[in-house]
Amino acid sequence: RWGASDVHFVRPVHTVTLLLGDKVIPATILGIQSDRVIRGHRFMGEPEFTIDNADQYPEILRERGKVIADYAERKAKIKADAE
Numbered sequence: 001r002w003g004a005s006d007v008h009f010v011r012p013v014h015t016v017t018l019l020l021g022d023k024v025i026p027a028t029i030l031g032i033q034s035d036r037v038i039r040g041h042r043f044m045g046e047p048e049f050t051i052d053n054a055d056q057y058p059e060i061l062r063e064r065g066k067v068i069a070d071y072a073e074r075k076a077k078i079k080a081d082a083e
Contacts, residue, residue: 007030013029013032014032015037015039015048016030016033016034016035017034017051018034019053019054021053021054022052022053022054024036036050036052037050037051038050038060038061040064040065040066041065041067044066045064046064049065058070
């Protein structure tokens with residue numbers, strides 16, 4: 001159940017993606033088994049998709065998930081869009 005853990009996040013954790021190169025690192029975090037599944041923006045991106053290699057993360061998250069993973073890049077875009 002969400003909120004039953006001592007670990008707190010703003011939103012519920014649905015997936016745990018742990019990759020080293022193209023290998024999934026097996027682990028269970030917050031009761032969730034690691035996998036190569038990631039989720040995109042809940043309204044604009046694909047709901048779920050898989051990633052083959054950790055190096056793909058920033059680009060695949062941007063293209064399919066419609067999410068900018070890099071904090072500085074995301075901050076700059078928000079600032080530019082606000083001007």
